[in-house]
Every structure is written in C-alpha cells, then in structure tokens.
Amino acid sequence: MAGGFADGARPVLTRWSSLRARESRLAWLLTSPTGLVVFGLVIFPAIFSIWISFHDVTLRNLNDVFHAPFVGLENYRNVVNDFAFKFQNLRQWGAAVTSVVYSFAATTLTVLIGLIAALLLNRPFRGRGLTRAIFLFPYVAPIVSVAFVWRWILDPRPSGVLNDILMRLGLIGAPKAYLATRGLALLLVIIFEAWRYFPFAMLMILARLQAVNNALYEAASVDGASAWQKFRNITLPELRYVLGAVFLLRLIWTFNKFDDIFLLTGGGFGTNVLPVLTYQFSFRAFNFGKGAANAMILLGILAIFLIVYARTVMRERG
Amino acid sequence: MKEGRFRSATEGRLSLIDRLARSLTWPRFIFALTLIFFLTSILFPFYWMVSSSFKSFAEIAGRRPAYVPSALRLDAYKALFDPNFTGFQDFGVNILNSIKVAVPTAIIAVIISTLGAYAVARLRFKGKAFLLNGILLVYLFPAVLLIIPLFAMLTQIGRSLGFSVQDNLPILMVTYLAQTLPVALYMLANYFRTIPAEIEQASLIDGCSRFSVIWRITLPLSIPALVSVAIYTFMIAWNEFLYALVFLNSSSMFTMPIKINAIFNSPDPRPQVVMAASTIMTIPVVILFLALQRFLEEGLTAGGVKG
16 A cells, blocks of 8 residues: 555655665666676676687687587687697696696795785884885886896896896806796796785785784793794784785786786796686687687686685684 | 093094994894895896986997996987987887877776765665675686687677777777776775765755765865876776787887887897887886875775786
C-alpha cells in the first residue's frame, strides 16, 4: 500500500532510503567514467586476451579478429616447445626459468638495498633531506634515459667508463662486454633493477621505521643490548610485515617488467624473460595468439607466487 | 709569554685532532662510507649522462673515456634541434608529441579521478568494494599482457569507425588513462578522507548541491593533492615506453622515449646525442619531482607508480 501515502505523510524510513538511493545514484554517476575506462581498457582486454590465446590471430586476420579460427591449446603447445621458452640445459635456461630466477634475485637485492638505505636515512645527520631526495632519483628518472646511460657506462670498448675504471684498478685485464656475456648480463640487469627500484622499498621501510616506538630501543639500551641485538630483536620483527609486502609488490612488478631488460639487452645473452618473449612473439613474429598464450603462462606463474605467498603468510599469522 | 702562547696553540690543535678522533668512531665511519657509496653510485650515472652530452665526437670515440668534457660543446644539442646541422634529428617535434600526450593525460586523469575519488571517500553505495577491487586488478596485469588485446581491439574499433590506431596520439593517451586512473583515484581518495566531512555537511544543510560542495569546498581545499596527482600522471605518461613503441611507427609521431630508442639503435650510433636527448627528457621530471617531493612521496608509498 505504498501508493496510499500522501506526500506529506511519507514515513521517515522511506525518505531516508530515498536519500540513500540518491546518494548511491550519484556515486555511480561519479565513478562511471573511471569504471568505464578501467573496464574497457583493462578488464575487458584481459578477458579478451584469454580468448586470443585459444585462437589463431596473426597480422593476416588482425582486421577481422573475431572470426579467427579456434585452435585449442595449439598456441600453448607452441610456446612450451619453443626453444626460447623451455629449459634445455644449465647454459640455456629458457625464458620461464630465467624470469623466475631474475625476479627473485632482483627483488631480494632491491629489498636488501632498500633496507640499508632506509636504515641510513633513519638516523639524523646534516643534509638528510637532500640525501633523501637524491636517493629517489633512479626511481623517478625516465627508464629510457637511465637504461641508455647504463649501457653507455657498460660500453664494451676499452673507452667504456666501467672498463676503464676496472682496468686502472687492475681488477680486469681486458675490456669486458658486460651486457653481451652470458651470466654477466643477467647479473647486471639484476643489479640495474636493484639500483633503479630500491627507493620504492626504502620509502615504504622508512615510513614503518619512523613509526617504531623509541621506548623499545631505550629499554634495550638500559638492558645493555648491542646495536646488532637491537636490530635483530626490535627492528627486524617490527619491519617483518612491511618487508613482506614490499617483497611481494616488487616481485609482481619485476616479473611483469618489460622495459628494463628490453632496453638493456633486448632479451639477448641469457636475459630473455617472459614479458620480452611475449613482445617478441606478438610484435616481432606477429603471432598474437602465441604471444597471448605466453602472457597467460606468465599470469599463471604469477598466480602461483600469490597463492604460495598467501598460504605461508596465513600460516605464519596463525 | 711566548712559550705559553705556543703551548696553548698546540693544545688547541691537539684537541681538534682529539675531537676528530673521538667523533670518528667505527659506526660513524661505516655510516659515512656507506652513504658515500650510495651517493656516488646514484649520482654518477646522472653525471655521466649530462657530461657526455657536452662531449665532442673525439672525446666520445677516444681510446679512453673523458671524465670531464673539455668544453661545454653544444654539438649534440645542435644535432637535435638545428636543421642545418649534419645528422639533424628534429627532436623538437618529439618533445611536442610527448607534451601532447602527457598534458591531456594528466588533466583528464585528474578530472575523472576527482569524481571517482570523491564518491569512494564520501558516499556510501553498493558495489564500492567491487569497484575498488576491479581497479586494484590493474596492478596485477602486466602491461605486456594487455597490449595484445588492446592492439587487436583498437584496430578493430578503428576500422569500423574509420581511424588508424597507428601513429594516433589521442589513442595512445586513452591507453595511458587506463594506466594512471587507478593510482590517481587512490591518491585523491586518501586525500579527500583527510578533509573533515563536517565542513561539507554544513554546506549541504545550507542547501548547496553536491556538485557545488565539491566545486566550492572540496576542490579548493585539495589543490596541493590535485597538483601532485596531475604531475604524477604526467610523469607516467612522459616516461611510458612499451605502448608508445607498439602504437607509434613514424619518426614524426614518436614520443621522446621512442625517439631516443631510435637514435640509440640507428646504424650510426652517437652516444652524445642520445645523452643530450636523455638529459632533456630527464631534467623536467627531476625538477618537478624535487619541487613537489613531499606530496609525491606520499603517492609513491600509497601504491605509487606501477613500475
């Protein structure tokens, strides 16, 4: 009998809920542009990518993508059997294994250096503000600029500045082709990652460090604890969760990262990782189905990381 | 007298050395050493970039690296901008392209994310959690996974609407919006939550509409946050590489990162020109960052640049 109420006699409850309905409508109106962009350009493409990975999409039928022939798991088979993808021997790791090794090593080093930098900046000294700003430079500068400076520093000729410095110090006898030597190239892209992304870890860790209760350290000093004991028993436990979170975030982003390796080595000399391989399949060989299948495998490995991480963290937290 | 003065001087000197020795404990020494190591390894590449851009060809191609350029030669910069110089690169066009993409990205991202962030921070509605989670998904998907379907999808749409996806700067800008909106929305929503809701409620009771409350009260109070979000999204678009690499084909449409990549990979490599172009691209970003460091850092820790 809702229609029976006269306008003035509408119960408070109904008016309240119509206010809430209006608020809700306004909210949808306000969020719809963001929602549309994110759905149209992220969520729909992601789903479409699954579809592409099961179809034969190449440059030929790109103009008529929705009629591409279904090929089942053919693309996945092609990827897994590709010599660039699969592990063959200890010298030819393939992109899947290289990706995992590279991401874990680079993330560990990044978090470690970020932790050292955060501990440095956590103690007061003259010029701390400026130092903190400078520490963020590698993370803020455009990737293209820093990658090409690194390549120029690592130039394989004797005129390359790292070669010159190491030869003057007598550490190496002959110039090295850093980014064109198996092993060394992978090591250097890992160091590059740590150089570029430690500021992110540093900022997160620093924010947490500054929230640690000082009374804990004072109490430890009274008890005669050494600096190492304080670090081991107070700082590290306090940082545990932030370290875990930073590690996970950086692991995901490093695993997904395309630019850095593409610009430094182009994926050559034992540094080919899954994102670069995806690009090569799709935009060098123009086999979009194979590229999408490779990207799906990448996402699958990422999902495994996340599940394992969630399980261990949940078990730890009880 | 004379002897006494001499003695006090030596004592003064001794106590200075003494003080130095006392202050230079092992932890301090290690601290200073680590700090110096960090500063050199961070700053040296930037020094090398700027200094190399001023070197002559002889200094670049010499048998030993020149640690300091012998003069501030502008040859590399002339190669970028002077049409009469050999190996002219017409870099001005590329700077303009980068601005044409990055500035609208920043402005539109701020407008759209302001609306969304306001709703997330202030209004109660069903599906808020769903929306926020959907936006978080952006963090998980690798750009390289999205570029394939985006490329296929946009080619298809372009064909039916009669535009080309290749060399199309507005299309590139739209894809940048998708990368920047989530970050912008989170940063702004966090900021809006810090503005006391009572101020808005007072005006709502006075009979102002929601939109006029947003326009007259929330936005003026949020100018610092709006500026940093704008700078932030600008920087993401300015630095972006992969999408521009896929979508842009002709040199006159390249944004700076793609042009620098092209100069670097040209058959006649000239590192000093690459370094000059890199310097030009890096300086505005670093200056903007230093100017707004405090605000931007909050953004970085709030989930920040996906990178």
